[in-house]
Amino acid sequence: MAVMLEILIYGVIIGSIWALVASGFSLVFGVARILNFAHGIFFILGAYLAVVLFPYLGFLSIVPSVLMVGAFGWFVYRFLISPIKGYEVMVILITLALALLMEQIVLAIFKDVSISFPLFLSGVVFLFGVPVPENRLLITAIAFAVIAILDIFITRSKTGKFITATSQDMEASMLVGIDVESVYSVTMAISAMLAGLAGILYAQIYAVNPETALRVLIYAFAIVILGGLGSVRGSVVASFIIGFIQTAVSTLYDPRWAEIVALVTIIVVLIVRPKGLFGVE
Numbered sequence: 001m002a003v004m005l006e007i008l009i010y011g012v013i014i015g016s017i018w019a020l021v022a023s024g025f026s027l028v029f030g031v032a033r034i035l036n037f038a039h040g041i042f043f044i045l046g047a048y049l050a051v052v053l054f055p056y057l058g059f060l061s062i063v064p065s066v067l068m069v070g071a072f073g074w075f076v077y078r079f080l081i082s083p084i085k086g087y088e089v090m091v092i093l094i095t096l097a098l099a100l101l102m103e104q105i106v107l108a109i110f111k112d113v114s115i116s117f118p119l120f121l122s123g124v125v126f127l128f129g130v131p132v133p134e135n136r137l138l139i140t141a142i143a144f145a146v147i148a149i150l151d152i153f154i155t156r157s158k159t160g161k162f163i164t165a166t167s168q169d170m171e172a173s174m175l176v177g178i179d180v181e182s183v184y185s186v187t188m189a190i191s192a193m194l195a196g197l198a199g200i201l202y203a204q205i206y207a208v209n210p211e212t213a214l215r216v217l218i219y220a221f222a223i224v225i226l227g228g229l230g231s232v233r234g235s236v237v238a239s240f241i242i243g244f245i246q247t248a249v250s251t252l253y254d255p256r257w258a259e260i261v262a263l264v265t266i267i268v269v270l271i272v273r274p275k276g277l278f279g280v281e
Contacts, residue, residue: 006130007248013136014205015243016143017198021216022223022235023147024194029229031167032184034081035088037096039195039220040213041103045069046196047203048106051115059120066196073192077185085184099213107210114207117200139201146197147236150190154232163187195220218263226266226276234278242266 025039046069053061080098084090121134154160166173166183174180199216202208223242227234245265246258270276 002129003251005128007244007251009127009130009132010136010251011244011247012240013132013140013243014246015240016140016147017202017205018219018223018243019147019236019239020143020194020198020201021220022227022239023150023232024191024198025220026224026227026229026232026235027163027194028187028191029224030232031163031187032077032085033088034077034085034184034188035092035095035221036081036188036191037092037217038076038099038102039191040215040217041099042069042073042192042195043199043202043216044106044208044210044213045072045102046199047115047117047208048110049196050117050200051203054118059118062197062200065200066193069196070189070193074185074189076192077188081188082181082184099217103210103213110210112209112211114209115203116207117203119204135204139204143198143201146194150194150232159183159186222263222266224276226269228276228278231276231278234276238277 021039021043024042025036028034028036028039046065049065049068050061053065057064076095076098080094081091084094119135120138123134124131125134125137126132154163162173162178162183163186165176165178166180170180173183195216199208219242223238224235226241227236227238242262242265245262249255249258249261
């Protein structure tokens with residue numbers, strides 16, 4: 001019983017971080033039909049910027065770091081993706097090339113050294129008898145809060161309704177006066193900020209290095225396919241499924257097998273349900 005509670009609690013913690021990453025990736029695809037292979041770069045940039053700014057701003061470094069990653073996402077769409085958006089293969093190639101370029105730039109500046117962001121909290125609490133670091137509970141609370149805010153923003157704000165309308169019918173949105181290009185730019189910025197924040201939270205638990213970008217991209221891509229391309233809520237559900245699988249394998253067997261089992265599970269589910277758990281046509 002204690003082991004199952006541990007798997008449940010720690011699965012929710014890691015799943016909440018993957019949910020931030022995957023929801024941003026899925027949001028961009030659902031709205032602009034863009035497969036952004038530079039998504040993992042936003043993740044590590046958030047962590048590296050926060051660590052660099054921490055000596056000057058303390059924990060407040062999170063705010064400018066996330067905003068700068070969002071601005072970079074906006075720039076990437078406006079000047080790199082927008083001119084070639086009609087050519088899907090070119091979009092994939094240019095975002096992939098950007099990912100490789102940025103990874104090398106980060107590697108040249110910071111070397112192949114893993115970084116971690118200072119802990120918010122250092123105590124331990126017991127949940128149903130399971131010892132859980134206070135820091136991880138705070139991370140989970142932040143992730144859940146941001147996901148809830150994202151849902152409220154999309155469903156209730158004017159900009160969010162523009163995003164929803166554009167995702168449903170781009171041509172009709174243009175006819176009623178919605179600036180579709182601006183919607184795409186804002187969506188890309190939001191996606192980048194979600195990934196950047198996830199990178200900072202991830203760096204509270206695990207070490208981050210330039211190669212982490214590729215690992216995160218693979219997970220994000222796999223999770224959104226499992227949840228259903230274009231379904232943000234499906235991606236969130238799939239993130240927790242993967243979080244539970246990772247935690248269960250790490251706890252019961254060997255951490256080195258966690259990623260393998262998670263990816264095999266995704267493949268099996270997609271064979272049975274090719275559109276994913278919540279996929280749409």
